[in-house]
Amino acid sequence: MSATIHTTNPATGQPLAAYEAWDTARIESAVERAHAAARAWAKVPATERATRVGHLASVLREHRETLAHLTVTEMGKPVGEAEGEVSKSALTAAYYAENGPGILADERVEIEGAEAWVAYEPIGLVLAVMPWNFPVWQVMRFAIPSLIAGNGILLKHASNVTGSALALQSLFVEAGFPEHLVTALVIADGDVPEVTAGLIEDDRVAAVTLTGSNRAGAAVGSAAGRAAKKSVLELGGSDAFVVLDDADAEVAATAAVKARFTNSGQSCVCAKRFIVAAPAADAFTAAFVAGVQALRIGDPRERATQVGALARDDLRAAIQRQVEESVAAGARLLTGGEPVPGEGYFYQPTVLADTGPGMAAFDEETFGPLAAITVAQDDEDAVRLANATAYGLGLSIWTAEPGRGVALARRITSGAAFVNAIVASDPRLPFGGTKRSGHGRELAAAGIREFTNTRTYWVTA
Template identity: 80%
Template sequence: MSGVITTVDPATGQPLATYAAWDGPRIEAAVERAHTASRAWALVPVAERAARAARLARTLREHAGRLAELAVAEMGKPVTEAAGEVEKSALTADHYAREGPDILADQPVTVEGAQAWVAYEPAGLVLAVMPWNFPVWQVMRCAVPSLVAGNGVLLKHASNVTGSALALQDLFVEAGFPEHLVTALLIADAEVPRTTARLIEDDRIAAVTLTGSNRAGAAVGAAAGRAAKKSVLELGGSDAFVVLADADVEQAAAAAVRARFTNSGQSCVCAKRFIVHTAVADAFTTAFVSAVEGLRLGDPRERDTQVGPLARDDLRAAVQRQVEESVAAGARLLTGGEPVPGEGWFYRPTVLADTGPGMAAFDEETFGPLAALAVARDDADAVRLANATDYGLGLSVWTADTAHGVGIARRVTSGAAFVNAVVASDPRLPFGGTKRSGYGRELAAAGIREFTNTRTYWVSPFVQAAPGSGVCAP
């Protein structure tokens, strides 16, 4: 089962590093050590666990430069965004260091004749299958609340960010967490489905969380169901960015560029489908295309770069296919629409107009610098188009009337709705999807409690039976 894992710089297409993939015995040894560490960690008081999270935040900031450089090298993230990802992770650790003990505290419940409360107790060892697009944040979003809750984490990170996975594993130890409590597994890509299924069946694994494709989510969810284990799945999205007739067009267009092209468009919460009321469609399109054409595409190591390469060449090919199929179906190419010649896996920021249901750029999750514009006749048509997707992660609505914007949002199915703001995750708020975007929640109180045993305690006063009664008191 052993093999070789090679990481590649997407800005040049050149290899970065090679790692030996683990065989079965090495994986077994790692699982056993992680299980032992997680059992011991569950006995550590929550205040002490939270204190380690505070130390983790400081350690993240101390190593921010190195972690950002790894993200740039391994998946092509623009360096300023990579630094922001590390800081967001540190802020999340700070949040759970402050709030975790109160969220996990016993919750008294008033009942007659007894003392009752609800406790949130550690679940055990959590298998985390994480993607490459946010190599630091994705791990921290899962690991920090899990660790503060008293669990261990068995990390299966994407193979193209193996260097980041190993660096994070070491970072937790440096921050004062016990060795092996967070363990990064090095598994060859061909072995991941079989190994993941076997791990989920393992009695030492208490739960599983995955961020990734629908195909991977279906496999993991099915395996967790067969094993009767808790799972959280975040499976991407095709978020709608709805611009109503009374919106500030310039403000909405500027926000739309950020919403679509952050992380070079490789984000589950990037807006994908821009649904614009016909009254402002021309003005929005003009402003949006002009701003897209002004984006700086280039070396992700340069601080003024706004769009870097795609993480893999097959991802670039997928974007090209979506563009070609959509144009063949009637979409209009307004800008971009082709790979950049030369080394690396760059793709020109692209805008398609006249898209709608039945087109690849509208129906599929587009994971790259591709925006699909659709015109809505009225508000009802905007709701129809926003709901015309199998996904349901985020939604952004732009309007001068915020109450009306909330009303529109309530008619569209999603895990989060933002009015006059770009969809983003925040440690203070639950994050997760509906429909094919998955289930379960990360972050906030919901996220830290996802992988706990919500346990009921009922304590009645002891009543001694009368001597010679021969029965126990009821």
């Protein structure tokens, strides 16, 4: 075990930094220190933990530009979106600083002849396996509630954002959290499966959370099951964006461009399958394609850029394969469909029409700037098409009658349903998926309690 991790600027293809991956002895030492820090942290009152999280919100705001710059250079996100990611993390920290102790407060239960209550107590050290697409937010949306709950964190971040992982570790200390309470593990990609499985089995690790691919989720979920440990898995999605026949097609199309191409399309909750009622299809498609063609692709450091580079060249190759296979299966290419010539891992914002079940762009998760349009004949057909996926993360429905949208949403399986709005995460609401999009919830009260021991107390005189 042990190697060198190299990071690359995806906008240029040039190397950024090299990090020595940890060997077994260094990982063991880090786990032991993290475990000790977590045991001590569990004894700190929730109100004091909340105070530290409040400091974290301030520190995040102070370091917004530095963290955003790391995000831009390590995974190619446009700078405005990178700054927004840090600001959202700060907002989440402020939310939990204010509301966390109340969520964790004992809940009294009226039982005759006894005093009873439910307590939410720390469970210990939690392993977090995090992805590269939101290097700051993905970590913070799990870490903040978990720390408020009194737990410690072992962070295995994606190797291509190692610089961000180490920066976040330092930031927690600067915010006043104890050293080693949040520990970023530097592990070579080839060692990740073995190390992760070993950590999940380790008695010092109480639970695991992962955001990533289905393959990674299956491995982590299986290991957690064998060890009888709690797991939360967020495994991506192929969200449906449903436009009904009474919707304002141009308004929906404007929202659809943002819903699909935020973060250059590299988001679990990006809308990916655009299911449009036949009467609205022509108007929606024309407005959507025009909006996509107007997107500005370029240097993610420039504020005018709306679509940056894909994080890795293999991701760009995957999008190209999905486009080619879908066109071969009968889809029509309306715009884009090719890598952008020159340095970096850029891909043209792409729209396919006439897609449907059996095509790669419809069946698979498309993690990049590729949109698939499918025409539905009526509401029943829209429900059928929206449900024709292995995933179940988010759903967006557009209609002139919100009640109709809610009624339709109840017939489609997903972890969240938004009517006349783009799917997004919010610290006040639970976030997570169903089916192959995973299980468990992050954010809100559900997220803070996922990694607590929900403990019953019964006391008689």
